[in-house]
Amino acid sequence: MSKKILVYWKITEEQQQKIHDIAAAHGWQAVFESDPVKAVREAEDAEILFGGDQEPLGQAKALKWFCTNWAGVNAYLRDGVLPNTTCLLSNSAGAYGVTISEHIIMTALMMMRQYHRHEAILNDTARTSWKEVVPMRSLCGSRITLLGTGDIGRTFASRVRGFMPKSVIGVNRSGRAVPGCDRVYQVSELAEVLPKTDLLVMSLPETPETIGIMGKDMLALLPKDAYLVNVGRGSAIDETALIDALNHDRLAGAALDVMQTEPLPADSPLRTAKHILLTPHCAGKMALDYTREKSVAMFCEDLENYLSGRPLKHRVDKKRGY
Incomplete structure (x- = not known):
């Protein structure tokens, strides 16, 4: 047989x-x-x-x-x-680099270009004018940090170059050079990189070393006007610390496609956190x-x-x- x-x-x-x-x-x-x-x-x-x-x-x-x-x-x-x-x-x-890198760009731009505020203006039918100017940010000139430089990080790096960021910095286990990154640091040097970050993109696998890597202390190192996107594993972020940072305006925004508990419970405080964009683990499906x-x-x-x-x-x- x-x-x-x-x-x-x-x-x-x-x-x-x-x-x-x-x-x-x-x-x-x-x-x-x-x-x-x-x-x-x-x-x-x-x-x-x-x-x-x-x-x-x-x-x-x-x-x-x-x-x-x-x-x-x-x-x-x-x-x-x-x-x-x-x-x-x-x-x-x-197999997932293309679809997830496009998701990262979509959510980063939605946050940086203030999609929710523009949506609210559009849906306010009592308005008599659309002349309000909403402050926006751009990928152009941004300092981008990639926490995780596997296929997803590398594919995103190659695509985001077209937006003319100021820098694309990688952070991985070995510190080995990665195509598309201006420089790559070891994970042990993460604290040195975070204060110089405008957009943090996380695409880490779940390992003992990555669980909780973005805890309260690391989140506090990000500038108050920084944005965070996580498409790796929800376990990499201390969600309580993230919610606190968002609700107290210590971060400009966070886009999460992955959470510690999925599906997200109806009473999860993530749902009501300020400056947050949530998607249902859809960045990397076979769509x-x-x-x-x-x-x-x-x-x-x-x-x-x-x-x-x-x-x-x-x-x-x-x-x-x-």
Whole structure:
């Protein structure tokens, strides 16, 4: 019996054919099942899984490689999620840079150009004039700091250059140079960078080192007229400290696509904080065809590697968490 690959998320027939052809060329069987219940059954004898939901993993007795169509992998690193400690793990970090960088630019401009105030003027039907001038800021001339310089940070850096910022500074674990950044600092030097920041963009994975990295003391180092955008993980920010800073005008604004608790509870104080823009973890979903196509292409690349006995290009270091 041929060995089995299970793809358990919705992709196009053309994308299915690409995976099928690679599998068949190596004598493997590719099964495609987007029904969650059926996918759990199909996972039992599959050596390779490609999808997102955790349920099939629990039944994958023969699993040797799991590729997630997500970029973040922290959910899979919890005890008992993967069926064994030797199972290879890869992700789709690299597929989301385009869609998330566009989201960052959208939310940054909405805050800096005072979208909510202009919306309020438009909706005030009692007004007899639209001549009020609302002060605005610009990406042009701004000092931008990227806390996280992976695919998302690098893609954003390349795109935001077109807005002519004053500087684009990266902050990462190693301090290694990154294309699009004028300079890169180590995370240990973050306190030196924050006071010189007009727009802080956070795109960190969740690791022990990143949880709570933007706490009260770090937030206090940002200028009062600075803006913050977080598209990484909600755990990276002390939400209580952020709310306090916003409500006391110690920050000009914050745009959060990720929160510590999702979906956001109805009574969450984030909902009523001043100067805040919230979106429902939508920056990196499969809403763009490009994202899905890139994720499948990355899997196909590593499928060829795996079936040919080569190392996976997109393998995750489970100790680091990315």
